[in-house]
Amino acid sequence: MTGHEVSVRLTVDGTEHALELDPRVSVLDALRDELAVMSVKKGCDHGQCGACTVIVDGRRILSCLALAASYDGADVTTAAGLGAVEELGAMQQAFVDRDALQCGYCTPGQVCSAVAMLEEARAGMPSHVSADVTDTEVELTDAEVRERMSGNLCRCGAYVNIVAAIQDVAHQDVAHQDGGAA
Amino acid sequence: MTTLDTRPTTPTPTPTPTPTPTPTEATPDARDRTRVDAPAKATGTAPYAYEQPVDEPLHLFPLVATIARGTITAVDDAQARALPGVRLVLTHANAPRIRVRTDAPLSILQSSEIHHRGQLIGAVVADSPHVAREAAGLVRISYDEQPAELGFEIDDPRATEPRRVNAFKHGTHERGDTDAGLARGTLVEAVYSLPMEFHNPIEPHAVTAIWHDASAFNPRATRLTMYDTNQGTGGLGALVAPVLGLLPSQIDVISPYVGGSFGTKGWPHPHLVLVAMAAKLLAGRPVKYAMTRQQMFRTTGHRPASAQRIRLSVEADGRLVAIDHQSWAPSSRLKSYVDQTVSPTRMMYDVAHLRTIHHAVVQDTAPGSFMRAPGEFSGMFALETALDEAAHAVGVDPIELRVRNEPVRDPETGKPWSTRNLVACLRAGAEQFGWDERQPVGTQRDGEWLVGVGVASATYPNQYFVPNRAGIRFTGGRYVVELQASDIGTGAWTILPQIAADALGVPVDLVDADIGRTGLAWAMPAGGSAGTYSWGDAIIAAAAKFRRRHGDSPAEGAHETATGRMPRGSRGYSRHAFGAHFAQARVSTVTGEVRVDRMLGVFAAGRIINPRTARSQLIGGMTMGLSAALHEEAHLDERFGHVVNGDLAGYHVAAHADIGDLEVVCLEEHDPWFGATGAKGIGELGIVGVPAAIGNAIFRASGTRLRDLPFTPDRLLDAWG
Numbered sequence: 001m002t003g004h005e006v007s008v009r010l011t012v013d014g015t016e017h018a019l020e021l022d023p024r025v026s027v028l029d030a031l032r033d034e035l036a037v038m039s040v041k042k043g044c045d046h047g048q049c050g051a052c053t054v055i056v057d058g059r060r061i062l063s064c065l066a067l068a069a070s071y072d073g074a075d076v077t078t079a080a081g082l083g084a085v086e087e088l089g090a091m092q093q094a095f096v097d098r099d100a101l102q103c104g105y106c107t108p109g110q111v112c113s114a115v116a117m118l119e120e121a122r123a124g125m126p127s128h129v130s131a132d133v134t135d136t137e138v139e140l141t142d143a144e145v146r147e148r149m150s151g152n153l154c155r156c157g158a159y160v161n162i163v164a165a166i167q168d169v170a171h172q173d174v175a176h177q178d179g180g181a182a
Numbered sequence: 183m184t185t186l187d188t189r190p191t192t193p194t195p196t197p198t199p200t201p202t203p204t205p206t207e208a209t210p211d212a213r214d215r216t217r218v219d220a221p222a223k224a225t226g227t228a229p230y231a232y233e234q235p236v237d238e239p240l241h242l243f244p245l246v247a248t249i250a251r252g253t254i255t256a257v258d259d260a261q262a263r264a265l266p267g268v269r270l271v272l273t274h275a276n277a278p279r280i281r282v283r284t285d286a287p288l289s290i291l292q293s294s295e296i297h298h299r300g301q302l303i304g305a306v307v308a309d310s311p312h313v314a315r316e317a318a319g320l321v322r323i324s325y326d327e328q329p330a331e332l333g334f335e336i337d338d339p340r341a342t343e344p345r346r347v348n349a350f351k352h353g354t355h356e357r358g359d360t361d362a363g364l365a366r367g368t369l370v371e372a373v374y375s376l377p378m379e380f381h382n383p384i385e386p387h388a389v390t391a392i393w394h395d396a397s398a399f400n401p402r403a404t405r406l407t408m409y410d411t412n413q414g415t416g417g418l419g420a421l422v423a424p425v426l427g428l429l430p431s432q433i434d435v436i437s438p439y440v441g442g443s444f445g446t447k448g449w450p451h452p453h454l455v456l457v458a459m460a461a462k463l464l465a466g467r468p469v470k471y472a473m474t475r476q477q478m479f480r481t482t483g484h485r486p487a488s489a490q491r492i493r494l495s496v497e498a499d500g501r502l503v504a505i506d507h508q509s510w511a512p513s514s515r516l517k518s519y520v521d522q523t524v525s526p527t528r529m530m531y532d533v534a535h536l537r538t539i540h541h542a543v544v545q546d547t548a549p550g551s552f553m554r555a556p557g558e559f560s561g562m563f564a565l566e567t568a569l570d571e572a573a574h575a576v577g578v579d580p581i582e583l584r585v586r587n588e589p590v591r592d593p594e595t596g597k598p599w600s601t602r603n604l605v606a607c608l609r610a611g612a613e614q615f616g617w618d619e620r621q622p623v624g625t626q627r628d629g630e631w632l633v634g635v636g637v638a639s640a641t642y643p644n645q646y647f648v649p650n651r652a653g654i655r656f657t658g659g660r661y662v663v664e665l666q667a668s669d670i671g672t673g674a675w676t677i678l679p680q681i682a683a684d685a686l687g688v689p690v691d692l693v694d695a696d697i698g699r700t701g702l703a704w705a706m707p708a709g710g711s712a713g714t715y716s717w718g719d720a721i722i723a724a725a726a727k728f729r730r731r732h733g734d735s736p737a738e739g740a741h742e743t744a745t746g747r748m749p750r751g752s753r754g755y756s757r758h759a760f761g762a763h764f765a766q767a768r769v770s771t772v773t774g775e776v777r778v779d780r781m782l783g784v785f786a787a788g789r790i791i792n793p794r795t796a797r798s799q800l801i802g803g804m805t806m807g808l809s810a811a812l813h814e815e816a817h818l819d820e821r822f823g824h825v826v827n828g829d830l831a832g833y834h835v836a837a838h839a840d841i842g843d844l845e846v847v848c849l850e851e852h853d854p855w856f857g858a859t860g861a862k863g864i865g866e867l868g869i870v871g872v873p874a875a876i877g878n879a880i881f882r883a884s885g886t887r888l889r890d891l892p893f894t895p896d897r898l899l900d901a902w903g
Binding site: 024036038039041079085088092099102103108152160161162 | 383670
């Protein structure tokens with residue numbers, strides 16, 4: 001205790017938490033070191049690798065670059081909130097089916113990023129490789145998926161299989177009204 | 183489909199014919215098994231080292247040297263000690279004494295001497311990671327700095343010729359009359375270079391240590407628990423325990439999930455000693471340390487840079503006459519490490535006249551270490567590029583040139599090949615990739631892009647050095663295969679039960695694995711691509727013993743352990759895996775950027791235990807090879823001894839957008855001289871030769887020959903003037 005704690009409320013995978021935190025604590029460190037939520041990973045702590053990607057209020061963020069004090073009241077979804085071992089989410093199942101992981105350490109971030117990325121594409125958000133940035137109908141080519149997923153590094157080299165898994169989900173004709181349920 | 187089954191029947195080795203195999207069908211396969219740990223990993227619930235639950239942990243942040251050579255003259259830790267929450271400041275002044283030395287870099291905090299910048303010289307332990315880090319920043323260290331030797335060059339006058347290099351390879355090998363051979367035919371001479379590279383698994387090194395002093399009167403009752411991330415738990419017992427005054431049996435290592443390694447977690451690094459020392463001084467409290475990405479560029483090894491010169495002569499028909507291949511590389515003064523860079527040149531092709539020499543230049547840097555395919559990766563970049571240069575010099579197709587230099591026996595040792603299907607890989611790949619549609623150099627254009635294809639061979643040797651043990655247990659109606667193996671993303675959790683199930687004659691769904699911790703049968707670390715076939719021998723031996731002793735209806739708790747040894751007579755064969763890489767690259771005439779549209783790897787790597795995980799691992803190797811070809815480059819500051827671009831913002835590894843269409847074909851093969859599984863190693867084979875295939879594609883696209891990795895745009899723009 002340094003005597004400068006800040007009060008932060010976080011909802012993580014549906015569970016509410018009230019925390020007193022050192023103001024230097026990131027969302028990532030709050031999850032891992034304070035709440036023992038280990039389904040979010042630390043790979044670089046500098047926003048360079050994407051392993052810490054979580055979904056906050058429907059958008060993917062790099063939790064290592066987010067100060068917890070700035071996220072008071074946020075609703076955080078990690079990979080553990082997208083499914084369970086016995087009841088995988090659609091994206092997780094696609095990763096398993098496509099062998100889209102090896103060591104598995106970047107995987108929770110890849111899964112969270114992919115789920116939110118599909119929502120971004122459905123919402124018509126363009127990317128660097130979109131031919132027409134004003135076009136609200138995004139055609140998710142492999143090039144689009146690769147570009148939009150490039151914030152998530154995989155050192156084992158599962159990229160080819162990750163793109164295939166994401167395309168499997170993108171082509172599943174399912175309703176996504178609850179966002180993040182994939 | 184031709185299955186090559188040459189099971190050993192006699193201890194006397196005889197040459198084995200190697201009929202041309204056919205590609206494995208991509209249709210449903212009984213060997214195909216979904217990765218068993220994938221659901222836990224996809225939900226983030228597989229516990230890696232830092233994530234193992236412990237009670238009331240303390241947190242460590244290291245102190246590191248900021249000079250390359252010299253001594254510490256003073257440590258002022260008053261401010262750090264005064265910070266609330268600080269429990270310990272550890273330096274050479276108060277560190278436990280080391281009485282038994284093992285690996286030199288592990289003997290930390292024993293004196294004021296600095297061997298390299300970034301050396302671990304102390305630590306702060308505090309109640310929270312933030313306080314530990316803040317306090318570490320408050321420790322003031324004064325130095326007496328001495329001049330350091332940093333930087334090396336080809337033909338470096340300081341260079342020495344080591345007698346042995348990594349993997350027990352000879353430093354020098356010569357045969358025939360190389361100088362006379364080089365005077366015949368067409369001479370190709372060039373210098374190739376690779377930068378210092380770092381493994382960069384996405385999971386940084388992390389460890390939690392708990393020192394349990396059971397009795398002040400009985401030090402042998404002490405136990406040390408280490409939740410670690412490693413390629414094998416045995417290294418801590420063998421190398422770390424003695425340094426800490428413990429017997430190997432006093433360390434309990436738990437490492438079920440490892441977030442990538444590529445060599446960096448294959449050998450214990452000094453942070454393990456640092457954290458254990460802190461745990462000893464704070465006995466009873468868990469001490470946690472998660473290395474920062476920046477710290478990973480200091481004390482966890484790297485692929486040393488290399489500068490290589492190749493001189494080769496080739497006849498008009500593409501037959502090689504002579505090769506002179508020499509490598510210069512830096513080696514740390516603290517601990518010698520030299521990649522076996524020129525060793526593949528000794529066995530790849532039928533060359534009568536050969537000179538291969540490793541040269542090492544002592545440096546005041548942290549030691550290098552093995553990184554995915556050490557030696558083969560660096561040396562085959564140079565050799566396979568030089569062969570492409572030779573092919574273009576005499577007007578012979580690069581595939582035909584390789585085929586015309588196919589050796590009947592290993593030209594280095596004279597031994598017959600256990601299996602060698604390089605030509606089959608080249609032929610099958612050429613057909614599938616569309617090699618016949620290649621265009622003449624510099625003629626294929628797509629807008630601003632020049633397009634071309636390239637080919638290179640791959641090889642990786644057998645690395646089966648020691649016998650392993652494995653256990654089979656029957657409990658709860660299920661079998662458990664037990665050994666100190668490690669799954670670093672390779673698929674061991676998935677395929678070791680497959681090997682056991684085959685050997686026991688039961689469905690694989692009845693077999694579990696227990697790996698990744700001490701207290702199990704001893705097995706070598708996951709390294710040298712040798713895990714599957716060498717562990718496999720032990721598993722097969724244990725299964726046979728189990729069935730012999732317990733029959734087909736074993737009692738609850740039945741258990742047997744057995745030793746697996748390399749096949750009798752295998753030393754009479756030259757044992758290597760082979761492959762061929764094909765790449766299509768495009769080069770921007772505007773920016774000099776290189777993109778790789780597609781790659782195909784065709785491999786003859788023995789029996790494939792599980793085509794799903796094998797394909798992923800080979801594609802992973804190709805991806806890392808592409809990354810090295812186009813992006814990876816650590817810059818050592820030769821004034822100060824540190825890596826300037828020591829994180830993932832500065833040290834670029836391939837991202838999603840860099841990777842196009844990659845595909846893998848595995849030829850049917852069974853090599854009994856690697857082991858009873860018939861499998862060879864695949865973890866490293868996939869990366870070998872990739873930069874050469876891409877560089878050769880760049881040449882066909884643009885007519886520009888690049889010989890220095892990585893192939894960044896500036897290299898092409900410089901070449902074009």
